[in-house]
Amino acid sequence: MKINTYENRLLLVLFVCFGFVFFDRLALSFLFPFISAELDLNNSQLGMLSSTLALMWAISGATLGHYADKKESKKLILIVSVVAFTLFSALSGMVTSFITLLMFRALMGVAEGPVLPISQSLLAAASTPKRRGLNMGLVNASAPGLIGAVIAPPVLIWLATTYGWRSAFYATIVPGLLIAVLIVLFVRNKHVHEDIADEHANQPRTSYLSLLKNRNILLCVLISCFYISWFITLISFTPTFLMQVKGFSPETMGGIMGSLGLAWMAWGFIISALSDRLGRKPVLIFFSMIATLCPMVLLYVESASAMLPLVFLTYTGLGCFTLFMATIPAETVSATRVASALGLIMGVGELFGGFVTPTIAGFAADAYGLEIVMWIAAGGAVLATLLSCFLVETAPVKDQAAEEASLALMS
Template sequence: MKINTYENRLLAVLFLGFGFVFFDRLALSFLFPFVAKDLDLNNSHLGMLSSVLALAWAISGITLGAYADRKDSKKYILILSVIGFTVCSALSGMVTSFLSLLFFRALMGIAEGPVLPISQSLLVAASAPKRRGLNVGIVNATAPGLIGAVLAPPILIWLATEYGWRSAFYATIIPGLVIAALMLLVVRNKHVHADVDMGHSIGNKGDIKALLKNRNVVLCVLIACFYISWFITIVSFTPTYLMEVKGFTPETMGNVMTSLGFAWAIWGFLIPGLSDRFGRKPTLIFFTVIATCCPMVLLYVDDASTMLPLIFLTYTGLGCFAIFMVAIPAETVSSTQVATALGLIMGVGEIVGGFVTPVLAGFAADAYGLDIVMWIAAGGSVIALLLSFMLTETAPVKVGKPVALATP
């Protein structure tokens, strides 16, 4: 099998896999107005539900990402993770209280945690250098944007409206099991990497302490903390914000969320693709400036028809995720440390941005009104922007001949 053939097949199956991670993860955000009425939940509950999943995701991503780097094969860890989060998502439809829902969201986070670092480490190994940014962007952002934010809102809201929110959760088990089967057929059992030309030495597999001595890795960890705060705050609270503050109907809210999804999907591959040509650092800085405007659009624009195109133009942050969360660290560390580095960046970022921030935002929303969550989101992207100026450029087009990361 030629490398390009395998690269494209792997890209396709990992696209489906990580996209469905976000279909399941974001399902509660879209269904929360329905769930809240049935289980008598409030904004603080929403924040805690988002946070417990993020905390479990973070701990799992850090530990299992490092564990996967110590193994010759990552395939079966990935497949078991997909099966695990699919089952937990379906079981969420059986809950009868806040605590039982919290429990299943935590289990789902544990299962989802290793999917990104393992998927991206496999993809980086299989990608031609000139396509590395584009490929990781397609999986990291376009997949969850298209599947989790474009397809999920109308599908889940329709299911909840016609058959009840529990049925919407139950329906997730079928595509999840199909994706696990595709991974079993497509993903190779072993990947071999070769580090050359950029001075990378083969580091100890799973060595987190060594990674913390690397300037780019530490900066990417910090950027993730604040950029994930921007993302999780927006995606968790916007459906409720649009219905309660803006007075939008569920259908109009779904249209706005779909616009976010289209922006996520399209910017998700365009931005990292541009970074292949113009460099990681300047691309990250430019589009983070634009991303800061997104919560301001939600805050100050009241007309849905005006909001839709502005949301699309300003929701650029998810395209930046592929740069600081995958491309820069993958081009900075040894290939034997890629899953560990990505798990660390994602994990710590999730703890701060995905666990701490939503809880604080939820309590702040109950105390001061939902407008405050948009200011919290904007603050996160501003801090991420300032940190981005301190990064060292890694794009092959800017620094010379790239690392050869080959798959036999």
């Protein structure tokens, strides 16, 4: 089998897999207006539900990502993770109280944590250098954008309004199990692309402390903290904000969230592709600046028809996630440490941005109004932009350009 054939097949399977992770993860945000009415939940509890899942995702991603790097085959861990988060998502439909819902969301976070670091380490190893950024962007950003934020809102809201919110959780079990079967059939146990294997063949394994001594890894960890604050705050509170503050109907809310999903999908592809040509750092800085405007659009634009295109144009942050959470680290550390580095970046980022920030935002929203969560999200994007300015460029195209310039000077 040619490497490009397997590369494309792996890309497709992991695209669907990680996209469905976010279908399950974001389901709570889209269904919360329905759940809160039945279970009598408030914004603080919504923040705690999002935060608890993120906390367990963080711990699991860092520990199991590190564990996976010690194993020759990461395939079994990925399969078990997919089956487990699918079952816990479906069980969320059986809850009768806040505590039981919190428990199932926590268990789901444990199961989902290792999916991204393992998927991206497999993809980095199997990708040709000229497509590495694009491939990782499609899985890291376009997949959750399409499946989790474009397909999920209308499907989940339709199920909730037609059959009840519990049925929306139950329905997730079938596609989840089908994805596990696809991984069994089409993902290899071991594969390392030649350029990565040769480049890092003799590099020793290092500790988390050694990883943090690397400038790019440390910066990516910090960027992750603030960018995940931007993302989780927006995705957790925007559906409720649009219905309670803006007064939009569930259908209008679903349409706007779908526009966010389309932006997530489109910018995930565009930003990653541009970074393969223009470099990781300038692309990350430019589109992070644009991402700071998205919460302001949600806060100050009153017309739903005007909000739709504006949120699409400014919701660029998820396209940037691939760069600091996957591509830059994968091009910075050895191939045997990619899952560890990605798990560390995602884990610490989820701990701060996914656990601490939404909890604070939830209590702040109950105390000062939901408008404040948009300012919290914007602040996260601003800090991520500033930190991006200190990254060291890793794109192969930049290395090639530097080599050609050096040869030109020597000749």
